[in-house]
Amino acid sequence: MPGHGIHRHVDERREGGKAQSGGVEALPWEDMLASALGVLGWSPDTFWKATSYEYTAAMKGHLLAKGVNLEGGMTRNEFLALKAKDEQGKAG
Structure with missing residues (x-):
């Protein structure tokens, strides 16, 4: 969910010009629109x-x-249980 860290600070240069050293990722x-x-x-x-x-709050x-x-967030055990259930559904 957007809201936590809409602006993510980065310490290294990103490929594709998204952000530069010390900058903020675009x-x-x-997706927001x-x-x-x-x-x-x-x-x-x-x-x-x-x-x-305002967008984040909405x-x-x-x-x-x-x-x-x-x-x-989801714990590792919750994720693994959900993954196993999904894989069982695909196999059956």
Whole structure:
């Protein structure tokens, strides 16, 4: 989920000109625009007038309203159990 670290500081030069030493990695504008228009139902004008903080807050609110748990992340054991369940489903 966007919100934690929208701007990610980098210490080394990235390939493709995304960021340079000591710079800030570029925002994923295309993904942000797609979710703002498609998920949040914003108009392009609303998206371009919003700050990244406002966009993040709106996405967080949307996900919380849908019941998504934004606290912490998946543990390794949870991931491995989910992966095993997925692989069983593909084999069966």
